[in-house]
Amino acid sequence: MNDFGISTKIIGWKPVNENIAYRILVSTKNGKYEIQKRFSEFALLQSLLIERGLGLLPSLPPKTIFKKNQDMNFINERMRGLQSYLSNLVSRHDVVISPLFMNFMELPNSDCKPLAMKRLVNFEAIADISSVRQSVSGVFIGESDLLSAPLLFISHQENSSLSRLGRVWSIIEPEETGYTLMWCLQPRSVKGASYPSINLDSDVTNAFHNLCTANTIDSSKFSYMVYSGFSFKCKNIIFISKKDALSIFSEHGTIDVFEGVISQLRARVSSGNNNPLLLKECIKPTKIQLHSSPIAFVHSPFSLDCNVKHRYTLSVGIDNSIRLFCFDQMKIISGGNLNKRLNGSRIMTCYLEKEHGRLGFFGSSSGQLLVLDMISQPPYLITSFSSQSDCKYPITSIVASNRLLVVAYSNIIKIFVMDMNAKHASCTINDNQPLRSIDTSFFSDMDIGTISSLCIYEDEYLFVGGTDILSLFKLNTNEEFTPPAMLFSYAIHAGKISYISIIPEKVLNIGQSSNNLKLLTAGEDGRVIFWKINNLIKAQTNNTIENDELLIEELDEKDKIENGQIRSLENLRSIELGDNSDDDLSSAFR
Secondary structure, three states: OOOOOEEEEEEEEEEEOOEEEEEEEEEEOOEEEEEEEEHHHHHHHHHHHHHOOEOOOOOOOOOOOOOOOOOHHHHHHHHHHHHHHHHHHHOOHHHHOOHHHHHHHOOOHHHHHHHOOOOOOEEEEEEEEOOOOOEEEEEEEEEEOOEEEEEEEEEEEOOOOHHHHOHHHHHHOOOOOEEEEEEEOOOOOOOOOOOOOOOOOOOOOHHHHHHOOOOOEOHHHOEEEEEEEEOOOEEEEEEEOOOOEEEEEEOOOEEEEEEOHHHHHHHHHHOOOOOOEEHHHHOOOEEEEOOOOOEEEEEOOOOOOOOOOOOEEEEEEOOOEEEEEEOOOOEEEEEEEOHHHHOOOOEEEEEEOOOOOOEEEEEEOOOEEEEEEOOOOOOEEEEEEEOOOOOOOOEEEEEEOOOEEEEEEOOEEEEEEEEEEHHHOEEEEOOOOOOEEEEHHHHOOOOOOOOOEEEEEOOOEEEEEOEEEEEEEEOOOOOOOOOOEEEEEEEEEEEEEEEEEEOOOOOOOOOOOOOOEEEEEEEOOOOEEEEEEEOHHHHHHOOOOOOOOOOOOOOOHHHHEEOOEEOOHHHHOOOOOOOOOOOOHHHHHO
16 A cells, blocks of 8 residues: 555456456555446546646556457456556556546545645645746846845746847847846735636646636735847856846856846936836947857856855866856956767866866767766866666756766666765766666656756655656655655646746745645746645654644636536546447547
8 A cells, every 4th residue: 555545456357348457455444445447447547637737747658459358368468558557557646646546446435535644745836937938048047135035036038949140130130039037936815825817828737727716826926127129049057146147058068147137227217217227229249269169058156056055067168168157257257169089079068166166067969977076277177977777868957965976868867876075076977787777668668758858856756857858856865775656746837847846935935835845847848837835844754643633725626526426537538439439539529
């Protein structure tokens, strides 16, 4: 029996109207009971969960048109496949909390409560900020004495095929391929916490709609105070409040520094002008040449984590040049080029450790990982290793703690034990055998795409961002024989998820419990979404289920209970099977 007090076992089958019904024994903390489900009902459950935006769902056993549905070998094979399917479903928090799953399992009213208790990890949208339909390339949360609320700085870059023509396309039709905006994270009418429902564009995935509540705040409730478009792609954005300087990493290899931004805003507010500040029209930037080639990407550990004390950024050029830049001193600390070490491949991603900003991790298109001491000049190679023979994929994302190194090879994740002392520039990685491996295709036939972002929490929980989909895995690193478990997976963005980060508790702290973790995601769809992760902190410390009467209020009781009775799936959508359907999936939707 799992943490939620529920387990399932297929114990047999019986013929029903020339079809097969599978007998399922459901065990809960209050007892056991049996239900019977046809394959078409499993298929309907799968399709409804996908409609709700759940991602990386386990696969149903394949259908066949060549065998009769009462062939014993076929039935036994299908039973094994359905048992695996159910076992995977009941291990996932997002599935177990779903009214669709409760309906399918025909859970008695008394057994619905334990499934929705405070031990169950789930999440909901706090706010959605979007105004530019360009990919988010940088996010920074800062403060200023001008406002009591935190400030959100966002940079965007156009990733369309036409924008890749660069100056050639601008001659044909001038356009702005980069944008920056500064938002005040203090919603209007904050005293009234009940906001109207969000009117979202039709291209937003279903899961985002379903994870919104009446208190989710959309862009119309926030004010953007600084706005500017550029003829170049903005690769990242940094704001240093001590210097009142907004810095934009340009694709041309420069950092464009706009000084006196808040001072300009203060003067405008004092004069009664509340219109957004058009940055490039009011302030002429100072340019710092960072790379001689276009910048490919920038990693800034302090952009979203207020606990990071250093002000270093790590950047990579398209020519494999690397730079460590210090924003306290506004100068390049060290740099070099990795071409000789990469043997014809290119850097795909980089990561700068948070504690001292000294160790830089680089992943290549050939699966090679390098760790360099970026404080030394030139940067000194500490260690490196190549992907193992079973994993010849490019490295697409890296994240590290003092104990663990997490590396994404396209859609496969390897977790290595690491002994890192950033202060003394030492790093030892046990690359002979990864501590854990996560192959997303093992969990589902659904495609997560290329893993583009990672975020690790307490060395035990790993957030993974791919194309559209955000997933949360429990690594079980302290349990030797327990493999990683997927807790939830939702399609929340349209396109690649560029950023996943835990954010300070004080950000958007409107009636939120301190026991909830806050998360930020940003993607190619131009959206920056703030999330509340319910019960993840408690899941770290609680080993038993408590307070059965505590329900998650977000469950829509109307969806699963009617006149005190749990409605079956047939009540939600009729299922009609033709005489020769063989439990055909399409027949479930006639």
